[in-house]
Amino acid sequence: MITSKKSDLGGTEEALTGGEPCEWQRELQHNVTTVEGLEEYLPLTPAERRDLEQVTAAHPMNIPRYYLELIDPGDPHDPVRKMAVPATEELIVAGDMGATTGDPYGDDKHDKGNGILHKYPYTALVVTTEYCSMYCRHCFRKRMVGLPNDQTVKSFRQAASYIAAHPEIKNVVMSGGDPLLLPTSALKSMLSELRGIKHLNYVRIGSRAPVVFPMRFFDDELIELLADFNREKPLYLPTHFNHPREITPTAREAVRRLRSAGVTVNNQAVLLRGVNDAADTLAELMDGLLRIGVNPYYLYQCMPVTRVRHHFQVPLKEGVDLVDAARAKMDGYAKRFKFIIGHDIGKLEICGRIDDKLILKQLHARPGHQDESSRMLVRRLTDNGGWLDDLPECSLSS
Incomplete structure (x- = not known):
């Protein structure tokens, strides 16, 4: 679990046992949407930082603080991280898996x-x-x-x-x-x-x-x-x-x-x-x-x-x-x-x-x-x- 920067909402006992009501719209304003903001939660190498800037230019990033707290920051292969955090693999547009499409469902x-x-x-x-x-x-x-x-x-x-x-x-x-x-x-x-x-x-x-x-x-x-x-x-x-x-x-x-x-x-x-x-x-x-x-x-x-x-x-x-x-x-x-x-x-x-x-x-x-x-x-x-x-x-x- 992330310990470097806890939110005041995600997974807390207060949220479940009658603490102050959660202002969900306000919490969304704290979502991580930039590579710079992501570095407050997860360590990135200079190469990762450069590649992620390129990825997010094509496909924006948007991650709630709650979900970031489910990620193990010490594991670069963390399964929760893979679903939320942009990765250099997103720059791959061709490979042995076959053709890709933007609209597979028609x-x-x-x-x-x-x-x-x-x-x-x-x-x-x-x-x-x-x-x-x-x-x-x-x-x-x-x-x-x-x-x-x-x-x-x-x-x-x-x-x-x-x-x-x-x-x-x-x-x-x-x-x-x-x-x-x-x-x-x-x-x-x-x-x-x-x-x-x-x-x-x-x-x-x-x-x-x-x-x-x-x-x-x-x-x-x-x-x-x-x-x-x-x-x-x-x-x-x-x-x-x-x-x-x-x-x-x-x-x-x-x-x-x-x-x-x-x-x-x-x-x-x-x-x-x-x-x-x-x-x-x-x-x-x-x-x-x-x-x-x-x-x-x-x-x-x-x-x-x-x-x-x-x-x-x-x-x-x-x-x-x-x-x-x-x-x-x-x-x-x-x-x-x-x-x-x-x-x-x-x-x-x-x-x-x-x-x-x-x-x-x-x-x-x-x-x-x-x-x-x-x-x-x-x-x-x-x-x-x-x-x-x-x-x-x-x-x-x-």
Whole structure:
């Protein structure tokens, strides 16, 4: 744990036992956003300092003090550090892992304006903000998060009008960035727009704040808002724990408060080289999530994102065996998560392998390709292939 510069919030007993209320907006102003500021917490060599200045010029840095305190400053390979602190590996744009892309999920193809991404008929994703409390180094929207872009919603009312006019949309995902970093009053207005749309069965709010900035949930007004909405439509919060050390007492309290509002909290982890690419680590993560009332839901294969793939992606040949070994250590509820490729053609579950053949099942398909939904796919594993496009097609008999 960092001891050189403690914040007055992160992980403290006062935050959990009724001390002074936490002014989360004010705390965000203390986030570390410069290499100079980072050096107050972590030692950097002159070469690292020079490279990090270059990295942050392309991909900004933003780290809450709370999360910095989870890092071991004496370990340059600390898994929590890898997710938060820029690294020289981000300068690598080519290598033996294969091609990279800025838009692996095909967001641009399904952009309907006003921040709406409508990829699957029954789901609409609304990009509510480009801001996050932390800019994760493995983010698949790395090209846009924290930078000026045209994905931010100018008028949520117009987005809601699109949703209301499309009765095939059964659920909405509020995404970003991180919607829960918006003021509570703004969230109230947005949820009010969705509340009266009868064909919506439920709403999801995607947020990594329970992991990296849990003090946001010590705001009673926010919890009351979520509880009030949840009385009319079920509210789900997909979050993003990747490593057992992220499951702190403060994070646990944030989850408890969410659950007290009736919110179902699911976890969507990403398999990351140097972070959780060990069976024991994955098993500890899934077991730890269940202990705090979070449902293990997805484990994503790291996407082939530019300045991400070559230092975070685990080859599928290694990953499928790793996940099987981890599941063997878990009980029934822990092992319910799906190992997923979030591909441009749709979501694909990685079911396992037979010898050198990878078996996948397509869960969702693009509009106009509904016949592809629920189909089985077989690909031949290679030593370095980390994405569907890297693996040649084959059949079980070939």
